[in-house]
Amino acid sequence: xxxxxxxxxxxxxxxxxxxxxxxxxxxxxxxxxxxxxxxxxxxxxxxxxxxxxxxxxxxxxxxxxxxxxxxxxxxxxxxxxxxxxxxxxxxxxxxxxxxxxxxxxxxxxxxxxxxxxxxxxxxxxxxxxxxxxxxxxxxxxxxxxxxxxxxxxxxxxxxxxxxxxxxxxxxxxxxxxxxxxxxxxxxxxxxxxxxxxxxxxxxxxxxxxxxxxxxxxxxxxxxxxxxxxxxxxxxxxxxxxxxxxxxxxxxxxxxxxxxxxxxxxxxxxxxxxxxxxxxxxxxxxxxxxxxxxxxxxxxxxxxxxxxxxxxxxxxxxxxxxxxxxxxxxxxxxxxxxxxxxxxxxxxxxxxxxxxxxxxxxxxxxxxxxxxxxxxxxxxxxxxxxxxxxxxxxxxxxxxxxxx
Numbered sequence: 001x002x003x004x005x006x007x008x009x010x011x012x013x014x015x016x017x018x019x020x021x022x023x024x025x026x027x028x029x030x031x032x033x034x035x036x037x038x039x040x041x042x043x044x045x046x047x048x049x050x051x052x053x054x055x056x057x058x059x060x061x062x063x064x065x066x067x068x069x070x071x072x073x074x075x076x077x078x079x080x081x082x083x084x085x086x087x088x089x090x091x092x093x094x095x096x097x098x099x100x101x102x103x104x105x106x107x108x109x110x111x112x113x114x115x116x117x118x119x120x121x122x123x124x125x126x127x128x129x130x131x132x133x134x135x136x137x138x139x140x141x142x143x144x145x146x147x148x149x150x151x152x153x154x155x156x157x158x159x160x161x162x163x164x165x166x167x168x169x170x171x172x173x174x175x176x177x178x179x180x181x182x183x184x185x186x187x188x189x190x191x192x193x194x195x196x197x198x199x200x201x202x203x204x205x206x207x208x209x210x211x212x213x214x215x216x217x218x219x220x221x222x223x224x225x226x227x228x229x230x231x232x233x234x235x236x237x238x239x240x241x242x243x244x245x246x247x248x249x250x251x252x253x254x255x256x257x258x259x260x261x262x263x264x265x266x267x268x269x270x271x272x273x274x275x276x277x278x279x280x281x282x283x284x285x286x287x288x289x290x291x292x293x294x295x296x297x298x299x300x301x302x303x304x305x306x307x308x309x310x311x312x313x314x315x316x317x318x319x320x321x322x323x324x325x326x327x328x329x330x331x332x333x334x335x336x337x338x339x340x341x342x343x344x345x346x347x348x349x350x351x352x353x354x355x356x357x358x359x360x361x362x363x364x365x366x367x368x369x370x371x372x373x374x375x376x377x378x379x380x381x382x383x384x385x386x387x388x389x390x391x392x393x394x395x396x397x398x399x400x401x402x403x
Contacts, residue, residue, distance in 0.1 A: 005285040007112035009399035012234065012249070013362050014232050014233065015042075015232040016230065016231045018228075018359060019035070021349050023195065028072060029073065044234075045244075049085055050117070051088070052090065056075065059095075073126045100357070101391030107119040107233050118234045135153070147264060156213045157264060160216045163216060163304040166268055166307065175203065178206040181347055185348050187339075190344070191349065195223060222302075222349075231362065245367055247365045249395060250288065250379070250395060251282060271308060272311065275313075295377050296313065297357035299354055299385055306330070307321035309340075342360055343359060378396060380395045381395070
């Protein structure tokens with residue numbers, strides 16, 4: 001069975017908007033999202049009445065005991081549609097990890113299949129008061145009953161265990177991981193909307209921060225924020241008549257663990273095996289290989305994920321990403337390097353769940369990155385979540401980039 005993506009390059013991103021990313025916004029998440037969505041629609045040269053499709057993912061990524069309230073802690077497609085175009089032809093929400101590739105897949109397929117003419121994809125993130133992952137639960141059921149009472153609870157412990165395996169096998173140092181975080185913060189500091197705007201980080205500052213789940217330190221984790229981003233998609237044919245250079249979606253892929261595990265149990269071998277499958281599906285879907293991609297943006301909700309994505313995609317051999325980074329391989333200011341955190345990512349923006357990677361690919365391929373524009377970027381790739389529970393997307397300036 002062929003993995004070719006039948007809608008390859010038939011749908012394009014034609015407009016965007018990004019809200020300021022702050023610890024706590026001065027308005028509700030719903031109001032912030034409506035404002036951002038209206039700005040994206042206007043950027044695409046459209047009106048809200050012309051947008052007849054709405055797609056999002058509403059995962060509230062906290063393991064704490066926080067209420068999920070539409071318009072307050074999440075913003076669903078239906079909630080947003082009711083305030084922009086109350087009678088859309090299509091409204092859908094993606095459920096699961098890898099929110100950006102999942103949402104984009106729904107939107108692309110809706111446009112390509114004729115379910116809607118113009119689809120708005122948004123992602124809204126909320127930072128509640130109090131400790132983000134704190135819980136008052138006195139008991140746990142299901143799979144968590146085997147881990148949480150022993151203190152293995154939440155994503156921090158999960159990533160700590162996975163990265164411990166990596167360190168023990170491959171000898172990765174804390175200094176090498178510092179280079180990942182410093183690179184993300186350097187690029188995030190250059191963005192006006194970033195929580196870390198104007199605030200780069202030094203290796204010394206990184207090393208001075210405390211460990212949270214050894215070998216994961218405080219700055220290896222993205223910081224919870226309030227923020228929203230929106231993108232408008234339509235057919236490649238309609239895109240020609242709109243104001244900005246269209247960015248075509250050439251392919252996408254998602255992955256899954258090869259074996260069922262307890263919640264938050266991510267063995268390194270499982271993760272990398274699924275990552276290899278994700279990459280294989282991606283190249284088949286897009287009709288391109290890594291050598292055909294001008295810009296790669298990897299996910300970094302936790303800094304070690306940068307290593308794992310570099311290895312899953314084949315940018316460097318398994319176990320070698322920490323050396324690749326330590327040798328300046330991802331330094332965006334180094335000629336000939338691979339600027340995989342040019343967007344600043346989650347570590348350099350705030351916990352925007354893959355939005356920075358998608359946004360940077362759109363800006364660079366469309367030629368709208370301003371002073372940060374890289375020459376000759378006509379294809380790009382964004383990675384989201386982890387290689388085994390997330391996914392990736394490929395974009396191109398011109399239809400037919402993949403053969």
